[in-house]
Amino acid sequence: xxxxxxxxxxLVATSPAQAEPITAAGSPKLGRVITAPSAWLAxxxxxMTTAQLDHRLDGGLGIAAGLGGIAELSLDxxxxxxxxxxxxxxxxxxxxxxAGFRVGWREDTWLPGxxxxxxxxxxxxxxxxxxxxxxxxEVHLVASRSLGPVRLHAGATLTAAGYTEATGALVELxxxxxxxxxxxxxxxxxxxxxxxxxxxxxxxxxxxxxPALEWVAGWGVRYQALRWSSVELLVRHREDEGLGxxxxxxxVNAALHRYR
Amino acid sequence: MKQxxxxxxxxxxxxxxxxxxxxxDVPTLPPDPGGAPAAxxxxxxxxxxxxxxxxxxxxPPVAPPEAPYDPYPAPSASVPDEPPRPxxxxxxxxxxxTGFLLPAAVFYTKFGLDTGGGATFDSRIGLGDVAEFxxxxxxxxxxxxxxxxxxxxxxxxxxxxxxxxxxxxDRLFKHQPAVALGFRKSFETKSEGxxxxxxxxxxxxxxxxGDKFAMHVGGAFWDASLAGQLDSGDDVEDRxxxxxxxxxxxxQFRPFGGIxxxxxxxxLILIDLGWAPxxxxxxxxxxxxxxxxxxxxxxxxxxxxxxxxxxxxxxxxDIGDANLLNAQIFGQVSFTSWGLxxxxxxxxQ
Numbered sequence: 047x048x049x050x051x052x053x054x055x056x057l058v059a060t061s062p063a064q065a066e067p068i069t070a071a072g073s074p075k076l077g078r079v080i081t082a083p084s085a086w087l088a089x090x091x092x093x094m095t096t097a098q099l100d101h102r103l104d105g106g107l108g109i110a111a112g113l114g115g116i117a118e119l120s121l122d123x124x125x126x127x128x129x130x131x132x133x134x135x136x137x138x139x140x141x142x143x144x145a146g147f148r149v150g151w152r153e154d155t156w157l158p159g160x161x162x163x164x165x166x167x168x169x170x171x172x173x174x175x176x177x178x179x180x181x182x183x184e185v186h187l188v189a190s191r192s193l194g195p196v197r198l199h200a201g202a203t204l205t206a207a208g209y210t211e212a213t214g215a216l217v218e219l220x221x222x223x224x225x226x227x228x229x230x231x232x233x234x235x236x237x238x239x240x241x242x243x244x245x246x247x248x249x250x251x252x253x254x255x256x257p258a259l260e261w262v263a264g265w266g267v268r269y270q271a272l273r274w275s276s277v278e279l280l281v282r283h284r285e286d287e288g289l290g291x292x293x294x295x296x297x298v299n300a301a302l303h304r305y306r
Numbered sequence: 307m308k309q310x311x312x313x314x315x316x317x318x319x320x321x322x323x324x325x326x327x328x329x330x331d332v333p334t335l336p337p338d339p340g341g342a343p344a345a346x347x348x349x350x351x352x353x354x355x356x357x358x359x360x361x362x363x364x365x366p367p368v369a370p371p372e373a374p375y376d377p378y379p380a381p382s383a384s385v386p387d388e389p390p391r392p393x394x395x396x397x398x399x400x401x402x403x404t405g406f407l408l409p410a411a412v413f414y415t416k417f418g419l420d421t422g423g424g425a426t427f428d429s430r431i432g433l434g435d436v437a438e439f440x441x442x443x444x445x446x447x448x449x450x451x452x453x454x455x456x457x458x459x460x461x462x463x464x465x466x467x468x469x470x471x472x473x474x475x476d477r478l479f480k481h482q483p484a485v486a487l488g489f490r491k492s493f494e495t496k497s498e499g500x501x502x503x504x505x506x507x508x509x510x511x512x513x514x515x516g517d518k519f520a521m522h523v524g525g526a527f528w529d530a531s532l533a534g535q536l537d538s539g540d541d542v543e544d545r546x547x548x549x550x551x552x553x554x555x556x557x558q559f560r561p562f563g564g565i566x567x568x569x570x571x572x573x574l575i576l577i578d579l580g581w582a583p584x585x586x587x588x589x590x591x592x593x594x595x596x597x598x599x600x601x602x603x604x605x606x607x608x609x610x611x612x613x614x615x616x617x618x619x620x621x622x623x624d625i626g627d628a629n630l631l632n633a634q635i636f637g638q639v640s641f642t643s644w645g646l647x648x649x650x651x652x653x654x655q
Contacts, residue, residue, distance in 0.1 A: 113606055114572060115573055116575065119618045119637065147635045149575060149606055167633065
């Protein structure tokens, strides 16, 4: 076992040394800022993986694969929505199994200066208790553009959600439009480090009421530790939540290149 | 650490032993049949002497005596080269048929899964470049209990058989689109105590515009039947209805179509709009018990190899109600095979 670990560590240590310097700009771009989706798609044949853990010990995993250079298919466990089912003021995050399909165009595809564009659809297919049949579907249209050390993201989401009450009645949130936006800045003096900030809307389930949307603002830092892997330290604030209830989390991203 | 050191020593020792081995015997080439002169002082016909280095007797050359010896002879001329196979135009956009037929004796198989637990299978074979036969399971047929049931479920597996015939693009005259007349019929399927069947007659035309764009337009004439306890209340008897009895021919006809664009050499973007029957077992009127619902799909086809494609996308089963919650993300993989065609071509020669 130690031999295998030594070999892996040796390979990890030597591979960046033989290549170009590691920079955030030269590394794989991720399909989201913090919560908000970006218009970056995984390259053809790339597989992007993410693992996250927050201070409440809620974790999540995600995987996304590039398809044909113009699309991306993803699976993740999403803990963004909150539930409150007969629980007073305490609202707890629950996880959803979520699948996503995104199709889009890269920067400068049609015209010089054109931003990257993505039309995405994400849908939950499983959820943890107390609402086994809670569902969220989301269509998003996002534009992203690199402007020197800054990457800007702007777009809109169309979100629908629903669950079945104990009486059997279906309680739904009709498709609702909300904006989204994000910013990534890689200071030239720290080419491996990117500062992140974004704003998005996520679903919230309250007992007896139709699902609603609440804003989530996030900020943090991404450090490109390896060419194929980065670490993020993030803070997230929600609507109707005190500063003390903010979520602190860590994420590890890894890109498995060119399985083809 | 000790273990690591031992392993390192073992590797070094093994390498050293391997390097100390004598070189394996190298077979010597037979004397040049053309009569190349032997080295001075040697007699090529003489028996080997005890002090001579060992030689390995090589097989006699296969080539005729006048040809030079070739250790890697070329394949026999009797095996013909594989003729170049044209790219295959797919018989479906994502959910709707195209006017393209499979080439003769080409097999096509597709497996699909979606986030709603739907699973589909489709297998076809091209017949003589003018027809196609296939069997499939579809998850597009849906069911509801009554008018108050807002959520429709799929009926699966729903087995169907299909036959299509037509002509390829530019076959009859220049700029002629590919045209296919198809008939698809389901086997009787029982779900929740109700028996149902569907049948669909389609006529579709497909046309490429340049290398990167194609369009598909068609019309479908639907029929269906439903049998079981279709009325609420006590002492009601089972009965059956058919779509052609409860709907007008205009209601049975629906246009469908799709487009495909190829922004990258191996990747296509596909969008299509089709229709699928929905059965509502206890709906108040017979006209509402069998209805056609629009299905919008968009996605991408990635041609991994000439024989394999991966498709993924989104399917909204009832775009008429703009119900995003029922939309599904699907993944499909399809395979095509020229194996039977190759065997037929060989048998012809």
